[in-house]
Amino acid sequence: xxxxxxxxxxxxxxxxxxxxxxxxxxxxxxxxxxxxxxxxxxxxxxxxxxxxxxxxxxxxxxxxxxxxxxxxxxxxxxxxxxxxxxxxxxxxxxxxxxxxxxxxxxxxxxxxxxxxxxxxxxxxxxxxxxxxxxxxxxxxxxxxxxxxxxxxxxxxxxxxxxxxxxxxxxxxxxxxxxxxxxxxxxxxxxxxxxxxxxxxxxxxxxxxxxxxxxxxxxxxxxxxxxxxxxxxxxxxxxxxxxxxxxxxxxxxxxxxxxxxxxxxxxxxxxxxxxxxxxxxxxxxxxxxxxxxxxxxxxxxxxxxxxxxxxxxxxxxxxxxxxxxxxxxxxxxxxxxxxxxxxxxxxxxxxxxxxxxxxxxxxxxxxxxxxxxxxxx
Ligand SMILES: C[S@@+](CC[C@H](N)C(=O)[O-])C[C@H]1O[C@@H](n2cnc3c(N)ncnc32)[C@H](O)[C@@H]1O
Numbered sequence: 001x002x003x004x005x006x007x008x009x010x011x012x013x014x015x016x017x018x019x020x021x022x023x024x025x026x027x028x029x030x031x032x033x034x035x036x037x038x039x040x041x042x043x044x045x046x047x048x049x050x051x052x053x054x055x056x057x058x059x060x061x062x063x064x065x066x067x068x069x070x071x072x073x074x075x076x077x078x079x080x081x082x083x084x085x086x087x088x089x090x091x092x093x094x095x096x097x098x099x100x101x102x103x104x105x106x107x108x109x110x111x112x113x114x115x116x117x118x119x120x121x122x123x124x125x126x127x128x129x130x131x132x133x134x135x136x137x138x139x140x141x142x143x144x145x146x147x148x149x150x151x152x153x154x155x156x157x158x159x160x161x162x163x164x165x166x167x168x169x170x171x172x173x174x175x176x177x178x179x180x181x182x183x184x185x186x187x188x189x190x191x192x193x194x195x196x197x198x199x200x201x202x203x204x205x206x207x208x209x210x211x212x213x214x215x216x217x218x219x220x221x222x223x224x225x226x227x228x229x230x231x232x233x234x235x236x237x238x239x240x241x242x243x244x245x246x247x248x249x250x251x252x253x254x255x256x257x258x259x260x261x262x263x264x265x266x267x268x269x270x271x272x273x274x275x276x277x278x279x280x281x282x283x284x285x286x287x288x289x290x291x292x293x294x295x296x297x298x299x300x301x302x303x304x305x306x307x308x309x310x311x312x313x314x315x316x317x318x319x320x321x322x323x324x325x326x327x328x329x330x331x332x333x334x335x336x337x338x339x340x341x342x343x344x345x346x347x348x349x350x351x352x353x354x355x356x357x358x359x360x361x362x363x364x365x366x367x368x369x370x371x372x373x374x375x376x
Pocket of ligand 1: 090091092093094095098118119120121122123124125141142143144147169170171172187188189190201202203210
């Protein structure tokens with residue numbers, strides 16, 4: 001087990017994933033009463049109140065197959081009027097740092113139609129967003145039957161059957177292709193390597209399989225304009241770990257958000273992505289490149305269409321030139337002339353995002369081609 005925080009307490013504070021206050025917006029928990037599932041093959045579940053540590057073992061992937069219904073009960077916490085059934089071994093931080101989703105979703109999206117929580121656990125985040133009127137309908141997804149059972153208990157206690165759809169699913173594998181979501185939130189396992197002595201589906205995503213499958217499939221469930229906002233932890237990842245997965249899934253990385261105004265520790269960040277629109281990039285930074293103008297047609301520069309490019313023209317023609325940037329059809333790409341560029345000197349063009357195709361830098365005076373660009 002990873003040891004953090006108070007060494008005198010239980011080894012792992014299951015709901016925290018780090019030095020964060022454990023008490024969520026749900027306030028103190030009380031015990032529910034209904035009979036439910038118990039996990040066979042691992043020890044008894046711990047029974048602390050929600051401000052205390054979690055001593056019980058996590059559910060490992062190996063143990064999932066052995067889960068079977070047995071008598072059990074739940075703790076109950078309230079989230080803005082919704083009574084939520086949970087047990088400590090299902091808590092992945094949604095009671096604490098996960099509640100930052102409420103101000104963030106309100107700020108970024110207001111109220112959405114259909115909101116899905118992936119890796120929902122007992123859905124502290126999803127039910128809290130529903131309770132705070134951030135969505136019309138809630139869709140909850142988790143691989144752990146025990147979490148799904150807790151969700152059904154919450155639905156039953158609050159009469160929410162019309163408002164909530166639930167899927168027991170490994171990744172998005174069991175989601176009907178007709179599902180559509182305006183917003184997907186997730187607090188997935190944050191660590192690529194196991195962080196405890198026992199494998200845990202709360203903390204571990206070996207080789208990022210869960211993330212890769214999720215980003216590979218989620219685009220197919222998004223409504224036009226739909227967004228994905230995933231909470232991550234820099235103790236387990238960097239934003240760059242997921243950017244290629246996002247792109248491979250046909251999504252565009254809109255932004256990486258850091259929120260120091262909530263309950264989460266300083267390492268928590270959010271990856272915001274949307275279905276890609278070819279040619280559209282968000283927050284890309286500047287991409288510098290040099291293009292050498294030469295007497296015999298100069299350099300051929302390959303660029304990709306994700307801009308903005310800050311292109312620097314370097315005059316190696318041996319004479320002063322007056323460069324223009326045209327497409328292959330001769331159409332000027334900029335309105336204002338660049339002016340004269342002296343021998344051996346350089347000038348930076350206005351930033352640009354070029355559509356795919358061929359381009360030329362020509363000398364306005366002589367009409368000769370000084371360099372070429374190919375965008376593909
Ligand atoms: C960090 S916990 C988050 C739980 C809860 N949302 C919260 O905030 O406390 C990660 C959750 O991901 C779920 N999970 C892990 N692997 C999964 C998979 N392959 N498909 C769906 N859910 C998965 C676990 O069961 C667990 O509930």
